[in-house]
Amino acid sequence: MRPSSRGSGLLKGWKVRVGLSVIGFFVLLALLGPWLTSSIPGLDPRANDLTAIGLPPSADHWLGTTQFGQDVLAQTIEGARGSLFVGFLSAVIGTSLAILVGLPAGYFGGRTDSWLNFLSNLFIVMPVLPLILIVAGYMQGTGLWVIALIIGFFGWSGGARTIRAQAMSVSNRDFVLAMRTLGEPHHRLLFHEVLPHLTGWIAAMFLSGVIGGVMAEAGLAFLGISDSGAISWGTMIQAAQQQSAVLRGMWWWFVPPGLCIALVATAATLVNFGVDELANPKLRTVRRSVVRRTRDRANETAVGSDA
């Protein structure tokens, strides 16, 4: 492989490209969604059409309508914004906390590390979902903001462990040690020397944080912890569940939002696959045709040397 920059190498794999395209599509949907639903007549996510209650997909309503006569397609589009908002905000909070705890732990080591590591181990072993549920349960009448805050606040521990390990490895490299000896201040070393080396890990962590946030919001909404006024994929599934959509056979109500979550999450997994394969070349699977060709050639030379 010719020596190319990491970025362009990353974009060469089909996994990363497909993954990023799908994520890009949904981000676009989240940004343009409200404009789309307001400018196309009949596509208002909140309008109750009493003449069309619980209808299956048709030409008028492509994805059918809910028990309240709302258009499922419009809700799915609008839901992208709510879900991705929670996903991104909680990922920002979670990743920041992970850096805040993991970076000094790995860099300073010693007693700082002992305490910070104890803290992250504590958050790792605590059952997070019940904890979030209890906290959210006490805070009655939560909005999407609060939900994102809670998810982010309880979701940093695994990332902190990764950052700590990587920061430890980078901090012990010669260039950092040399600069430390020269009396470079800690904050400069931390943020200008160590942190830039961790960008890849942080990016991957952020991506899985977004998906974790989207999933967690959906799970919490499903359990009844949500902003009843907001529309997200989670609140859609919850509304469907509450109106017994399963027992009425109204599959078009809960299938689209779940499918959207699955698509976004799969896309993120694909991107992470691509990043993993870049970091660990052993994971790269060779194409079968290449294997066969190489084996045949090896056999030929083996036969040749025997003669």
Next chain:
Amino acid sequence: MTTTEAPAPASGPGPAPSAATDPPAAVRAVRRWGFLLRRLGFYAAAAAAAIVLNFLLPRLMPGDPSSAIVEELQRVSGQQVPPETLESIRAIFGDPDQNLAEQFVGYLGQLARFDLGVSVVNFPVPVSELVLQALPWTLLLVGTTTVLAFVLGTGLGVIAGWKAGSRLDSILTPLTAFLSSVPYFWVALLALWVFGFVLGWFPLSGGYDANLAEGFNLPFLASVMHYGALPAATIVFSAFGGWLLGMRNMTVTTVREDYVLLAQAKGLSRGRVILRYAARNAMLPSFTGFAMALGGVIGGALLTETVFSYPGIGYLLFESLNKRDYPMMQGVFLIVTLATLLANLLADSLYVVLDPRIREQG
């Protein structure tokens, strides 16, 4: 952590440790148990933190059981609650105006007697009784399926990783990537709709046929199996993919190590090389994950049990949350947390058996 592990200077009686020979048996034993002792210390601290958290959370957050009940009473009756009623409510559910330290002492005393308070919704049934009723259901359902998903996923992962790039691998791996991206409760809803509603093969909710008496008899156990089949299948279905992916990637890496090549060159059988050489080492990271999954068993039960209205501890928490049954929320949360810590400790101990390096180096 490193400071405590530094070798102590040789002093006093006993053989002087030398670098050339193995450390004496006593030192080895200390190292072997040192890891577990340190973990034990950590879990003790974690349990203490959980207890303090469980005490503080309701007191820091808006809303407390006594006031909730008083408000409810006032709403229903439309008049002020008489002082004696207020006093008796506070005697049972705690007085929010009491000094925090006094409350904490009282709380610890209650815990020592395994008194988790009284449920508000199911008054006057103690919370501990309701929790103990629900616990076996969760352990049975989520415990077995977690182990099943782990065994299935890890097994398939070894095969996919051993034959990386093969047709099996190229179908199985992307498929499982998709499966593990699908939200669990959504899969459960779909399964409920298809197999419960459309096909009618499985009941839609509950843990057993309510017409049968509970007990160890064949009809009841058969009913438990029938009601549990769909929740169990959905858990395994959405959990095994994660194990498969992790194990596959570790196997791919391990298979190319020199010692695996050497084992093959020695002419050992294929199965032996895969199991004893590649899989055993590749499994270690998966096993750490398994420890966490075991810990997550009870927490993970929440969504399953809510979808299927399964009579376990997750459903209990869900119900108590919906009905704002604060003592119940607290009790369930404490039990869930302590059980999680215990499961993690057990898994850590098993890990020592599996990875000799921990035993020797501590």
